Amino acid sequence: MLIVQKYGGSSLATTDRMKFVAEKVVETKRAGHQVVVVVSAMGKTTDNLITLAKEVHPAPPEREMDMLLSTGELVSVALLCMAIENIGEPAEGMTGYFAGIQTDSFHTKARIQKIEPSRIIEELNKGNIVVIAGFQGISPENSITTLGRGGSDLTAIAIAAAIKADMCEIYTDVEGVFTADPHIVPEARLIPEISYDEMLEMASAGAKVMQSRAVEFAKRYNIPFAVKATFGKGGGTMVKEIALKEGAAVSSVSLDEKQVKITIFRVPDRPGIASQIFTALGKENINVDVIVQNVSKESFTDISFTVNISDADKTLKIVKAIAKEIGAQDIICDTDIAKVSIIGIGMMNHPGVAGRMFDALARENINIEMISTSEIKISCVIKKSDGVKALKALHKEFIQ
């Protein structure tokens, strides 16, 4: 088989862990497979580099930031190659550039445009284990780009697609995907199989297992992948296309505490205004999550939406400019929020799930500020202080 394995930063945080990962990779090769390994930066390397950058520039330019951050993965590539060669297998390390990963020019959040995997395949055919720097690529202007946090997962899945791998394994510090975050809900259980869509909704609902762009990519190209623990023996969670099945309506619940709510008051209620705001945000690659528009009063309306806290400053700047232009009244940014979600492809077959969710929250005296629904997810924005309580209540209601 042709297998892509991805190891995250915590799996590579020390040279001892690096050696353990090398053993695991070599074991896979010696079991008769061809292996491509995608690696993240060691432990807290990326955070440390960001700290250095902020010491020399209060708002580090993004192109230079990408050059800086891309070095973290290269260190992992070089060290893992050495560790593999030390056990006696040949390894070939590659930067994102040499692995043929072409991206657009959105520095710090680039999107993969194309992978030209000929060099990867060539090295595999020579009998080498190929080790590739995750999280990075090259722009049309020949600048180093990075894919944003969690981008190494995306690298692994995109490479699996490009080389038509038989299997893609995402190794991490958790045993797989759980019905809820086990740190918050001790009763949470491992989910052996989950659909791309549920996984996607979980990612956008704040479950920290994987970045949604990676899962989207896997879904689009139908690349089944496993989420497994590096330092564990369990089978993990298989993420793949799953036909709608009978049974439980809700497969997992999750909590996202990293959102902020931005409200624009007294927006003139005429066609094209909402589009103007959200197109501008889209152009800057800002993911808007829950959007609520109030019923119009006297030709004015209030628009609220949530974005990730890391995009808050950028979003406010854009929104303020537009608000001025369109004559909106006021903008507030509320950081004291959390989002709880229930997720499950079974939901489509079970009417009344939303009602049960609102009821479960009401019983805990939790006020719902915003609601957003999709076919397989319902999210409620609540006060941050109610987050954990809400998550536990929903796990009890739907899973246990």
Add this chain to the structure above:
Amino acid sequence: MLIVQKYGGSSLATTDRMKFVAEKVVETKRAGHQVVVVVSAMGKTTDNLITLAKEVHPAPPEREMDMLLSTGELVSVALLCMAIENIGEPAEGMTGYFAGIQTDSFHTKARIQKIEPSRIIEELNKGNIVVIAGFQGISPENSITTLGRGGSDLTAIAIAAAIKADMCEIYTDVEGVFTADPHIVPEARLIPEISYDEMLEMASAGAKVMQSRAVEFAKRYNIPFAVKATFGKGGGTMVKEIALKEGAAVSSVSLDEKQVKITIFRVPDRPGIASQIFTALGKENINVDVIVQNVSKESFTDISFTVNISDADKTLKIVKAIAKEIGAQDIICDTDIAKVSIIGIGMMNHPGVAGRMFDALARENINIEMISTSEIKISCVIKKSDGVKALKALHKEFIQ
């Protein structure tokens, strides 16, 4: 003017120093010059990376080592660009690869084959300060190579040659070139001007100012350069072509404690044997320094030579194989040695300098184990414990 400035690791060891260097670079630009900056890795980065490598592999493979070490300079490039942009000047950072630095395939000790500087010139013409990763290039096989310790000096001088710079400034943590190491000989004085040849002999004599390959390159292409202190105001030392002049015979004295002496006993004394040994070492890019061959006895001879301590293991391995092949008797490696040298282009006009040197050492009761002379240098290999005493005695004899 078109100016190339090189800043070493200690000049960039902290973000505060980085900001200081950025100010200096911007000052140069704002004085009306075009500026290319070549940077080393921050402080002890390279040593730390080597430590990590040795933790995963007792003898890290050199190709992977190069990939690993090359990241150190990239961090400096990205951070210095940010610091420059923070003061309001545009900067463009480049890896060795993108700067067009093509090398051979001798990993960890690659030689620059060619510089294709079109991208550097393009960015200068756009009004950018160009910041380039020193110490690295790309091999014909498209692997990242490094130029060996001190390779950033070579990068700076080679780039100055390729872009026809008007001035090349090597910024470091010393005020310039001294008549002897001021840490050992407090009476040592700054030399305002020195010839390439003297500088070269000083480098090979163990003066720690600059790597000889960088000076050789400067001499070959006649690139005058200045050695100056980053955190100082002095004019430093100008290194350039200097016509032979009257005056002092000896311009500097130096001490090298990083050599080992290898002796091969009972080598069959027939033509081609010495060549066999030293060709093999040359092929592995090992610089042999002093070579002494004893007078032949009964068709056998003893050959002694010195190499840098970092090449000792590799050298012994090669020499042992050849010794076996040619039937030599025994090999010993003596690490308890030091080399003192006197250097000066004036020496050619002053007969008797060698005699004065041997006499000065004899007066201090220092035994000479090996002697090597060139037109402008005389070196003596002595016991390591006599090194400092010898250096002081020679400085007193020839300089003070």
